[in-house]
Amino acid sequence: MHLRLISWFFIILNFMEYIGSQNASRGRRQRRMHPNVSQGCQGGCATCSDYNGCLSCKPRLFFVLERIGMKQIGVCLSSCPSGYYGTRYPDINKCTKCKADCDTCFNKNFCTKCKSGFYLHLGKCLDNCPEGLEANNHTMECISIVHCEASEWSPWSPCMKKGKTCGFKRGTETRVREIIQHPSAKGNLCPPTSETRKCTVQRKKCQKGERGKKGRERKRKKLNKEESKEALPDNKGLESSRETPEQRENKDKPQQKKRKVQEKTQKSSVDLFWDLISP
Numbered sequence: 457m458h459l460r461l462i463s464w465f466f467i468i469l470n471f472m473e474y475i476g477s478q479n480a481s482r483g484r485r486q487r488r489m490h491p492n493v494s495q496g497c498q499g500g501c502a503t504c505s506d507y508n509g510c511l512s513c514k515p516r517l518f519f520v521l522e523r524i525g526m527k528q529i530g531v532c533l534s535s536c537p538s539g540y541y542g543t544r545y546p547d548i549n550k551c552t553k554c555k556a557d558c559d560t561c562f563n564k565n566f567c568t569k570c571k572s573g574f575y576l577h578l579g580k581c582l583d584n585c586p587e588g589l590e591a592n593n594h595t596m597e598c599i600s601i602v603h604c605e606a607s608e609w610s611p612w613s614p615c616m617k618k619g620k621t622c623g624f625k626r627g628t629e630t631r632v633r634e635i636i637q638h639p640s641a642k643g644n645l646c647p648p649t650s651e652t653r654k655c656t657v658q659r660k661k662c663q664k665g666e667r668g669k670k671g672r673e674r675k676r677k678k679l680n681k682e683e684s685k686e687a688l689p690d691n692k693g694l695e696s697s698r699e700t701p702e703q704r705e706n707k708d709k710p711q712q713k714k715r716k717v718q719e720k721t722q723k724s725s726v727d728l729f730w731d732l733i734s735p
Contacts, residue, residue, distance in 0.1 A: 513549065518551045520532075520540060536551035539559065541554060557581040562579070572596075574596070599640070606634065607636050609651070610631050612631045614629065628654055630651065631651050633650075635649065
């Protein structure tokens with residue numbers, strides 16, 4: 457009986473020593489963190505101190521150190537700020553700073569936006585773009601070089617000269633095409649979008665409505681000449697009506713002399729005929 461009581465006494469004593477050692481080690485850990493560790497923290501902190509701010513965060517929040525002068529303060533945020541990427545661990549979620557040339561990143565090896573002066577390519581920030589690519593100064597990315605593309609040529613236009621398709625033998629014909637893809641800064645320039653060449657057609661007269669300006673002028677001159685010819689007899693009649701009686705008498709004298717000569721000749725021939733037939 458006495459032996460049982462003594463054994464139980466030693467068991468209880470050992471248990472008390474174990475609990476005391478656990479409390480002592482927990483106290484030492486807290487003293488190593490900071491002597492002013494508090495459990496009643498604000499702003500999402502699970503544990504904190506007056507000097508260092510948050511020491512740990514509540515679940516789902518990210519722990520990040522913010523520098524204020526020479527001092528760093530721990531804060532707990534729902535997402536990492538610009539220039540940091542978040543990593544979740546079983547015991548803590550923390551924000552890690554991106555590389556020096558990276559403005560925003562997905563992880564330490566993949567940048568999503570570069571700082572000024574660098575060009576983004578496949579998650580990396582470069583001073584110059586690789587061969588076969590060119591820098592886009594608007595998006596600050598390395599992009600593929602784009603060359604100009606043009607459509608197929610249209611059919612040749614009718615052979616023309618001065619806007620007409622008739623009344624000539626040699627003229628010109630034209631064909632065109634459109635630009636369907638404009639080039640980038642280093643791309644090949646666009647080719648000409650129109651071509652003109654000389655052409656030969658069989659000379660033919662213009663149909664009504666096809667005459668050009670010169671054809672219409674020639675037609676107008678021809679009509680004016682015809683009208684002037686038709687007006688000539690009327691002008692002669694007007695001029696004769698304006699003559700004085702003396703002018704008309706002088707004008708008719710040659711004709712009167714001619715008639716007298718003709719009458720005299722006829723009369724002499726008649727007298728000669730009668731002289732021949734008389735006994």
